[in-house]
Amino acid sequence: MNNINKTINDFEKFMEFIENERPILSATQEVLGRKDCYNLNMLLENKKDVATPSYNQDKYFAIDLMFTLALASKLYIKANDEKGKVRLFITDKLESFQNLNGYEKYIFLLQTYWTKYDFGTKFDRLHNIAAFYNILAKIASAKQGDIIVKDEMNISNIMYSTGAAFFHHLKFFGFGEIELINGAKGKYEDSIKSFTPNEFGIEISIFFLTKAIHYWNREDISFLLEYLNLKVKTNKNEKVFDVFKDIFKGNIVNNTVEEEIKTNKGGTYTFKVSLSKTLWRKLNLSYKHTFGDLHNAIQDAFEFDNDHLYAFYMGGGKRSGKAIYCQYADHEGLIAETTTIESLKLYRGERFLYLFDFGDEWEFNVELLEINDEAPTPLKSMIIESKGKSPKQYRGGW
Known part of the structure; x- marks a missing residue:
């Protein structure tokens, strides 16, 4: 000991x-x-x-x-x-x-x-x-x-x-x-x-x-x-x-912290996606939706053209986060289009990075505001609140 x-x-x-x-x-x-x-x-x-x-x-x-x-x-x-x-x-x-x-x-x-x-x-x-x-x-x-x-x-x-x-x-x-x-x-x-x-x-x-x-x-x-x-x-x-x-011998280690913990898998997930403190959107998605669906929802919410590669970085930034790439990116690991929101066992308050366009590198901060397992799950993503005018995707200097 x-x-x-x-x-x-x-x-x-x-x-x-x-x-x-x-x-x-x-x-x-x-x-x-x-x-x-x-x-x-x-x-x-x-x-x-x-x-x-x-x-x-x-x-x-x-x-x-x-x-x-x-x-x-x-x-x-x-x-x-x-x-x-x-x-x-x-x-x-x-x-x-x-x-x-x-x-x-x-x-x-x-x-x-x-x-x-x-x-x-x-x-x-x-x-x-x-x-x-x-x-x-x-x-x-x-x-x-x-x-x-x-x-x-x-x-x-x-x-x-x-x-x-x-x-x-x-x-x-x-x-x-x-x-x-x-x-x-x-x-x-x-x-x-x-x-x-x-x-x-x-x-x-x-x-x-x-x-x-x-x-x-x-x-x-x-x-x-x-x-x-x-x-x-x-x-x-x-x-x-x-x-x-x-x-340790002698049968003194019998218990551990279980991987499966109390976390809502089902229900409606509310995400806040921000480009700045004065420019953000709140989105509702179902637990069955994928990160590819979340990508599409962000593109629609900010009026982008959805014409470039993207990735999500969980638990950190581009260097330290665990990457979830879109299916067209040449990377191994999780694929956004097949990774469901419920599968990552997210917590309320969890934050991660969404990177769109590996050239211009639009970085969006994503925060999980709420998991409501009593609300009806949306068939499609929904914009429930917004602040700030969407930036021009191809105009520099934003």
Whole structure:
């Protein structure tokens, strides 16, 4: 239990801070501001050594990780408050999480990290899957007391500079201790001198690279397995939690936060689609409608010609959001014309980006205002309220 106490305690402090302070997220990145990060950091065990509130959230590795896990697990969602300010709001999942014992909370956070954390886009493009894999492999093959240091000839050497956050993630989860390089400042400058794994970290690293390797949230995981000539047997009926709960022996992990939570699937969905504070439309669609239908509704509402490609980005912007592309775009993943609104289990207050025309890049902010499961579901999309005159699609300078 000693290895996971800091993890649980810090996440509890994070939740208490969000509940008590109700911090407003920054307008551009929609993350915690510098002052909030500084104040929260002072409460943590996995804290950054700082004297003034001079750093953005991404420099507080533990805070940035907890913030991301809170959203990826949907314990919280981003939404506008009554004054239009973006904050974190709790979901039905949070109560379920708080009812878990300490071991179960740890497993939930660790499972969320391995299976839902966006390893592909969260950090610098120089990172590739092999670099982090090599670090985990070094830890897995280490013995108690071994010290892992940079190998200039190994691809994983970038993990000591631009990928330093990953070492801090391992420390957060109790895998071992980091020795930092004093005075390191630049992004491409080494800040990690060494990492000393403990027995617990060695065991979990082995678990990651054997029993849980195919659950790693990387689109290129199949290429890694092929490159390493690893053949993994999978069971389609196997639940991820059933794999992770066996990390702790003695039948002490029995419960988790269920994927299926209290959320209205059916009914009428009311979306507010905005180009600015003074130019927006409110639309009603059925739970059976697709994101392709939502695209068409937005085009009609703003009097556009519907003559270009488009995409929706869920849970973030163009770089960080999960993309849903139109059927004519050359991309893999979800397709707007076949992805129904109900299938994504959206929350009231959830916000996402709609991008139309990959050249001119018209960006619309979309917010789910209401899910009414008692109202008659519309056969066609409906404009129920509007503000502002529609802009000219092909006239610059708007």
